[in-house]
Amino acid sequence: MALGAAARAQGDFDSATALFEIARRAAPADVAATLELAVTREWARDPEDARALYAQALQTDPASRAAKLGLARTARAQYRLDAADEIYQGLLQADAHDLDAMNGLAWIALARRRTGEARHGFDAALAADPANAEAREGLRGVETTFPxxxxxxxxxxxxxxxxxxxxxxxxxxxxxxxxxxxxxxxxxxxxxxxxxxxxxxxxxxxxxxxxxxxxxxxxxxxxxxxxxxxxxxxxxxxxxxxxxxxxxxxxxxxxxxxxxxxxxxxxxxxxxxxxxxxxxxxxxxxxxxxxxxxxxxxxxxxxxxxxxxxxxxxxxxxxxxxxxxxxxxxxxxxxxxxxxxxxxxxxxxxxxxxxxxxxxxxxxxxxxxxxxxxxxxxx
CATH class of the missing domain: 2.40.160.40 (monomeric porin ompg)
Structure with a gap:
């Protein structure tokens, strides 16, 4: 797993994929390797493969928050914004202070060119965590998005x-x-x-x-x-x-x-x-x-x-x-x-x-x- 993460960090997605596949075969009941492989496919700009892997992880562990967030990210990457919105709303129902879900909904609003709604969402995430880097990045995106x-x-x-x-x-x-x-x-x-x-x-x-x-x-x-x-x-x-x-x-x-x-x-x-x-x-x-x-x-x-x-x-x-x-x-x-x-x-x-x-x-x-x-x- 550590070797796969190192290869991914260096941009060697083929080697990282092969290493995480080995880890998956060694422990098929453990979703950790599947999640790492899905992240690797995301980084390699292959959201469809990543989506299938996150779905597999969620079948193994229906409560996996990481798998749900991964499915939401791949849905956003494929511009299936309604599907991503539904996942984030479900996460917020489970935890009204889920910063990843709050930021995710703000990103969806920004993609839909609803800049006021996006700004409000990122501001809410920053109010909960003033050091939240994703929310700060989102606000910079709001300032450069012009419908x-x-x-x-x-x-x-x-x-x-x-x-x-x-x-x-x-x-x-x-x-x-x-x-x-x-x-x-x-x-x-x-x-x-x-x-x-x-x-x-x-x-x-x-x-x-x-x-x-x-x-x-x-x-x-x-x-x-x-x-x-x-x-x-x-x-x-x-x-x-x-x-x-x-x-x-x-x-x-x-x-x-x-x-x-x-x-x-x-x-x-x-x-x-x-x-x-x-x-x-x-x-x-x-x-x-x-x-x-x-x-x-x-x-x-x-x-x-x-x-x-x-x-x-x-x-x-x-x-x-x-x-x-x-x-x-x-x-x-x-x-x-x-x-x-x-x-x-x-x-x-x-x-x-x-x-x-x-x-x-x-x-x-x-x-x-x-x-x-x-x-x-x-x-």
């Missing part, structure tokens, strides 16, 4: 056909631990022909964007996006897009989306997208992506007629520390000889604000797009 976000940006677009200024607002609200809604509104002063990676389409005078998303960290995500693009010289355009993705093979991720244009007959394009997210060292990741646009409209904007267009892209991202973000990427479409280069920065300027910078160049029509803005977070 609401507003972006305000201004910028411009320059192409061979002229210039246009732009302004945009984007609001995001995290409903709870896994669900969010987004509302965006943007305006362009001129409906210039604007090349994208695969096709060229006019900028809208006004653009309203609505999205609903679900994301389980280290699990899966999906979203549904509606886009209404108002034009002055053409019929208004509408788009609907569905996105999905999940983890596989450890830390790898896949993602895919389909976007369908509709409205007037000239808007009939369909864009398919698929890619991977590959983790690199530190906070870095790289995301290669494939695009395929099916041109179904009877109207073309680039004079080249209807066709299907392929494109390839790659992005390098870094999320963190904190709310900082960096992106740099490139794309290429061999069918229309189009190169896209872009970068985006989110630079925190304090606990509740960040500077936004973005720049993009597309070789077709020599388009240069740049904007600058401010992001504000609040509870």
């Amino acid at each position: 609401y976000q507003l972006d305000a940006t201004v910028g411009g677009v320059r192409t061979r056909d002229g210039h246009a200024s732009s302004a945009a607002l984007a609001f995001r609200a995290e409903i709870d631990a896994t669900h969010a809604v987004d509302v965006g509104l943007s305006h362009y002063s001129d409906e210039l022909p604007s090349p994208q990676l695969t096709t060229q389409t006019p900028l809208p005078s006004n653009d309203l964007r609505l999205a609903y998303s679900t994301r389980v960290p280290d699990g899966y995500h999906w979203s549904l996006i509606y886009d209404y693009r108002e034009h002055q010289s053409l019929p208004d355009e509408q788009r609907i897009e569905a996105r999905a993705g999940s983890y596989f093979a450890g830390r790898l991720q896949w993602f895919a989306s389909v976007r369908q244009d509709f409205g007037a007959r000239i808007w009939r394009n369909r864009l398919l997208q698929a890619g991977l997210v590959l983790p690199l060292s530190g906070r870095w990741e790289i995301a290669p992506t494939l695009y395929y646009e099916q041109d179904r409209s009877p109207h073309d904007f680039d004079g080249n007629g209807r066709r299907n267009v392929r494109a390839y892209g790659v992005d390098l991202n870094r999320q963190g520390p904190g709310n900082s973000f960096f992106n740099a990427g490139a794309g290429y479409s061999p069918d229309i000889s189009n190169v896209n280069l872009h970068t985006r920065w989110v630079i925190p300027t304090g606990r509740q604000g960040a500077l936004l910078l973005a720049i993009e160049h597309v070789s077709v029509n020599d388009e240069l797009l740049a904007n600058v803005g401010w992001r504000f977070y609040w509870q």
